[in-house]
Amino acid sequence: MRVTIKKWSAVATWQWDISEDDVCGICQVHFDGTCPTCKYPGDDCSLLSGKCGHNFHMHCIMEWIKQESAKGQCPMCRQSKPPWTPPTVYLDYMLTM
């Protein structure tokens, strides 16, 4: 018997690929939670990671970088001007139908 799949949709959950019990050093909220201004974690409240390996909620680190005295440095290690990029994510599971 031949089965033709006419339509399928994939469903997955994802997590930040970082240490599980880490909190954002600025707001001290867990990375699975949101920064103080957001309601929902995830896509709308992303994380940013410096070259130095330190992670923060995007909105928290932006607030800091806006300060002149921050000089673009990571608040954790004071290393100069790391380019900030989102950390990698991993998919937990995927269901296809």
Added chain:
Amino acid sequence: MSAGMSGRRLMKELGKIHNDGLPPGIELVSSGESEADNSDWLLDIRVLDDNPLYKDQVYRLRFRFPKAYPIEPPEVTFENRPDRPIPMHPHVYSNGIICLDLLGSQGWSPVQSAQSVCMSIQSMLTSNNKNERPEGDEQFVKMNKSRPRDIQFLYDDNTV
């Protein structure tokens, strides 16, 4: 992010203090006038070694947290009370104002906390052996009307 940021962050810090406690020699005396306003804390600190300048003495710190904390630093001063003197230190004025780079906008980092600031002040005292006030203390205490955060300190002696 302005409104509510300091409130939530301070709740986090309080929660952590209640769960894990504070390091030796640091005690939380009060964390605000009311539950709604937790922007003014009092903490007692002691120096843990036998430094004769500070032995058997307890000092009281007042923390005033601005709305934008921890993006902006808290204002931290020693409070003078009958049983809580102002410690002798070349960076501590006799009115309780502390000249410490991490409390100024140039040295502050938002990953600092009330606890880490207390620990820095503890170690600033521990490592000091000069029984003196900053230069021009008398004049400064008489004249100064600005709030600590608006004062331009000269960090002229980085050995203390």
